[in-house]
Amino acid sequence: MNELRARIVKLPLYKKVCLAILALYLVIAIFAPAIMPYAASDFSHRRLAPPGRAHLLGTNELGHDIFSLLINGFRITISLALVAGFATTTLGTALAFISVYFGGLIDDTLHFIANLFLMVPELVVIMFVAVFAAPTLSNTVIAIVLFSWVRVYKIVRAKLLDCLKKDRVIYTLSLKGNFLDVARVLAPDVLPIWGSFFVIQCNRAVMYETTLSFFGIGDPLAKTWGKLIKSAMDYSNLYYDNVFLWYLLPPVLVVLGFVICLALLVTQEE
Amino acid sequence: MRRNSVLRLILRYILYLLVAILVSFALPRLIPGNPLFLLAGDHGIDVPSNLLKQFEAYYAPDLPIVEQFFLYLRNLAKFDLGYSFYYKTPVITRILGAFKWTMLLSVPALLISTMLAIGLGVRMGLAPKGRGASLLPPLLAIQAVPTVLIAALGQILLGYKLRVFPASGAYTPGMTPHSPGYALDVLAHLLLPLIILIIAEIPSTAIFAYNSTLRIKQEQYVTFAKYLGIDHRDVRREFIIKNILPEMLGKLSIQAIMCVAGSLFVEAVFSYPGLGTLLKQATSYRDYPLMQGILLMSCLYGIGINFIFEFILHRYTRFR
Numbered sequence A: 001m002n003e004l005r006a007r008i009v010k011l012p013l014y015k016k017v018c019l020a021i022l023a024l025y026l027v028i029a030i031f032a033p034a035i036m037p038y039a040a041s042d043f044s045h046r047r048l049a050p051p052g053r054a055h056l057l058g059t060n061e062l063g064h065d066i067f068s069l070l071i072n073g074f075r076i077t078i079s080l081a082l083v084a085g086f087a088t089t090t091l092g093t094a095l096a097f098i099s100v101y102f103g104g105l106i107d108d109t110l111h112f113i114a115n116l117f118l119m120v121p122e123l124v125v126i127m128f129v130a131v132f133a134a135p136t137l138s139n140t141v142i143a144i145v146l147f148s149w150v151r152v153y154k155i156v157r158a159k160l161l162d163c164l165k166k167d168r169v170i171y172t173l174s175l176k177g178n179f180l181d182v183a184r185v186l187a188p189d190v191l192p193i194w195g196s197f198f199v200i201q202c203n204r205a206v207m208y209e210t211t212l213s214f215f216g217i218g219d220p221l222a223k224t225w226g227k228l229i230k231s232a233m234d235y236s237n238l239y240y241d242n243v244f245l246w247y248l249l250p251p252v253l254v255v256l257g258f259v260i261c262l263a264l265l266v267t268q269e270e
Numbered sequence B: 001m002r003r004n005s006v007l008r009l010i011l012r013y014i015l016y017l018l019v020a021i022l023v024s025f026a027l028p029r030l031i032p033g034n035p036l037f038l039l040a041g042d043h044g045i046d047v048p049s050n051l052l053k054q055f056e057a058y059y060a061p062d063l064p065i066v067e068q069f070f071l072y073l074r075n076l077a078k079f080d081l082g083y084s085f086y087y088k089t090p091v092i093t094r095i096l097g098a099f100k101w102t103m104l105l106s107v108p109a110l111l112i113s114t115m116l117a118i119g120l121g122v123r124m125g126l127a128p129k130g131r132g133a134s135l136l137p138p139l140l141a142i143q144a145v146p147t148v149l150i151a152a153l154g155q156i157l158l159g160y161k162l163r164v165f166p167a168s169g170a171y172t173p174g175m176t177p178h179s180p181g182y183a184l185d186v187l188a189h190l191l192l193p194l195i196i197l198i199i200a201e202i203p204s205t206a207i208f209a210y211n212s213t214l215r216i217k218q219e220q221y222v223t224f225a226k227y228l229g230i231d232h233r234d235v236r237r238e239f240i241i242k243n244i245l246p247e248m249l250g251k252l253s254i255q256a257i258m259c260v261a262g263s264l265f266v267e268a269v270f271s272y273p274g275l276g277t278l279l280k281q282a283t284s285y286r287d288y289p290l291m292q293g294i295l296l297m298s299c300l301y302g303i304g305i306n307f308i309f310e311f312i313l314h315r316y317t318r319f320r
Helices: A002-010 A013-030 A066-102 A104-119 A123-131 A137-145 A150-162 A167-175 A179-214 A225-234 A243-247 A249-265 B002-030 B049-060 B065-077 B091-126 B128-144 B147-161 B182-217 B218-227 B232-270 B275-284 B288-319
Strands: none
Touching: A002 A243, A013 A066, A013 A243, A013 B002, A013 B232, A066 A104, A066 A137, A066 A150, A066 A243, A066 A249, A104 A150, A104 A179, A104 B002, A104 B288, A123 A137, A123 A167, A123 A179, A123 B002, A123 B232, A123 B275, A137 A179, A150 B232, A167 A179, A179 A249, A179 B049, A179 B147, A179 B232, A225 A249, A225 B147, A243 A249, A249 B128, A249 B147, B002 B065, B002 B288, B091 B128, B091 B182, B091 B232, B091 B275, B128 B182, B147 B182, B182 B232, B218 B232, B232 B288, B275 B288
8 A cells, every 4th residue: 555655656746636536536436326416317307407506517408407417427437437448458468368378379360350350440340339239338338348459469468478488487387387377477567567458448448438429329328428428419509508518518528537637647657 | 482471461361351251241140139130110210112122132131141141242242232221222332422531531631640740759759858758648638539529629619619610511512513612612621620630640640650769769870970960850851750661651551540430430520421421320320231331341441451551561671
């Protein structure tokens, strides 16, 4: 714990700010039900009310309280990001381990698939799978995970191939050769990359979900930030009377804050 | 020896091609709840019976799966991608019609963004006392934002609020290629999506060029050139930029794919009549044949681009 604190203290100022903002996002996501003034499904309010004391960000054309939807979106979007980020990074790392450990045909096949995936815009494939599957939040996550592990795989595989030359790895290999033992010995080398990729993939998951939502794909009832942006952009009178200021802009700014803080957190130091 | 490795390259790409076609064939049939053959008008589109017949003739759901695949291959060989549910026309005519708009947007974006990004990255790399690194956070920030959001913000600000540019479409509705001022009108509609796509594509190339520059800068011939008192502009052009170009070529092949992908999202926001808008319509009307066609075309495009670049790189190393 002290070690972690020491590492945080050493970070440059802008990274500390990012970390603080992300911590705030997490707190909002955890305590969302307590912060929301109304239930997310409650559409009994006066429609299209401008911001006021009863409705901080006004109401939408269906009578939902926009502020409540936004806070609810923290919970849904951040859980989606964490789950997809964790699963993608773990899948990519695991496949890299398998690839390097078994080598030969298994390595060739996995590497062939990875190279093919890199030639096709991954978001188009994700979109395709997500449209064909039933529109649920978990299917969106599965589509994202299945088609975005490739970058993690490529980098971790390269790193592992490097590590195989290290003495302690050669030693373990020659002594026992057990898959789990080798994984344990290699773990300290891979963990930092795993950490950075986890953050990057959380960023990507939100990026992808936002784009999928914009294309009208995904569970219409799971009100992620992307869905809020989409429903604002679908509202035909968005640009009259500055409605966009409280309808469209808040979810956009929330997404921007989240993805930018994540991206800046993983930049390399000089 | 040499011919052998060219042959291997070609064989590998044929294998990529086959796998991509196989995946585009299998994916809609594999995903649970596959709606490809459940046409019973569930998403609000009525499929007329003659179209349904054409559809059945194309997909032939009653045939064994292997024969379906061979039928798919035969149709592909005739450039037949099936019929669009929504437009009720062959998918291939829709895709080709949209493709030219996507190229009009993405090719200039690719060229301009690559040139600007190389210039920026090299300058950042050569800035005294590593000051160029201070530009990294803003570049990374832009890179992290979904392209649809950048496009949406640009559209709100410059299209709807300040009204500097037309906010949507590729030309004023009602105009035809023969109307007076058509070219200018197309250009005016192109500018805003183009600028946004360029902004979205610059960061990754610039960061790449920056890292390459940092590496080349340490080479002894660069240090020596400085001792010789060669003008720093000449050093930059002759010693740095020319030496990072081979690496940039590899990056360009990735960028050529990213640019088209980015262009899809920008188009969808601006209702620009390219593949992105087509894709948006295909997804919102659940037009599966059209989606399958777009997926297959983007796979073929990606594989084709990679083949060309790998081939160039192959030739290049031969003469070195």
